[in-house]
Amino acid sequence: MTIHKVGIVGAGLMGSGIAQTCAQSGYETIVYEMNQELLDKGLSRIYGAWDMMASKGKLTQEQLKGHRARLQGTLHIEDFSDCDLVIEAVVENMEAKLRLFTALDSIIKADGLILSNTSSLSVTQMGAITKRPQQVCGLHFFNPVPVMRLVEIVQTIATTEQTIETVRQFATSLGKTPVLAKDTAGFIVNFLLIPYLLAAIRMVEHGLASRDDIDTAMKLGCGYPMGPLTLLDYIGLDTTLWAAEAIYDEYKEALYAPPALLKRMVASGLLGKKSGRGFYDY
Numbered sequence: 414m415t416i417h418k419v420g421i422v423g424a425g426l427m428g429s430g431i432a433q434t435c436a437q438s439g440y441e442t443i444v445y446e447m448n449q450e451l452l453d454k455g456l457s458r459i460y461g462a463w464d465m466m467a468s469k470g471k472l473t474q475e476q477l478k479g480h481r482a483r484l485q486g487t488l489h490i491e492d493f494s495d496c497d498l499v500i501e502a503v504v505e506n507m508e509a510k511l512r513l514f515t516a517l518d519s520i521i522k523a524d525g526l527i528l529s530n531t532s533s534l535s536v537t538q539m540g541a542i543t544k545r546p547q548q549v550c551g552l553h554f555f556n557p558v559p560v561m562r563l564v565e566i567v568q569t570i571a572t573t574e575q576t577i578e579t580v581r582q583f584a585t586s587l588g589k590t591p592v593l594a595k596d597t598a599g600f601i602v603n604f605l606l607i608p609y610l611l612a613a614i615r616m617v618e619h620g621l622a623s624r625d626d627i628d629t630a631m632k633l634g635c636g637y638p639m640g641p642l643t644l645l646d647y648i649g650l651d652t653t654l655w656a657a658e659a660i661y662d663e664y665k666e667a668l669y670a671p672p673a674l675l676k677r678m679v680a681s682g683l684l685g686k687k688s689g690r691g692f693y694d695y
Contacts, residue, residue, distance in 0.1 A: 416440065417497055418495060422444075423446065423503045427530055431502055432455070434554075436459075437463070443485045444485070490516060495522065500552060501513055510539055514529075514539045518545065523545075526580065528551065532655075533600070536596045550567055550568055550572045550576055552565075552584065604660065613640075613645070628641065650683065
């Protein structure tokens, strides 16, 4: 299957990043949001990124014009009817995703693919409520999407090899390096990353080391670009909590059990960089 037109559900940080990447990779791209304010915010983020690239000489005016022409915003999900591939990037909540997949299944053409950007939830469950589970898989991008080269392709027991190969070629065309993971909680990256992040939170929680010393130790001792507590703020503490809960629900291993401090911070709205405060102030 050849991909020409791509739909993105959600114009938040991840959705707008995916839409930007698709449009600047040559795909006709349409991004949906539930209200004009959210849509305008997402499109402004994309236009701002392109304007900055142009100001630095990384885009010509002709390229900038082409990118803008390929990108369209909409408040009507029915506009996805002629998309070859749709990627959902909505809140990490299974009920919300199931409602969305049901709607998309009734709108998108019969041979269209439906992909989820979920970082931890069951793609199998999403595909199972559609009439095309063989055309459903995960395509997990990393933040910031235009910069991070990795994507995880998540294959369910129903996903066909044809779908996987189409998505693999699509991901490569975006300049990404795809890796294939089975549909198990956490996939590859979060399965390995979440215990590390939760351990750092427990160290703070139990007073074993200071925030700054933990981050400095991991940067200088392991060569990581940022420490775990900075990374938590960047990912979002709410996103980390959702991922940890999803993996813990599947494996019931203590390493994935969310610490009380993480739960309290999320309940208090201390979500990290996106809320202005997490382990650090922004």
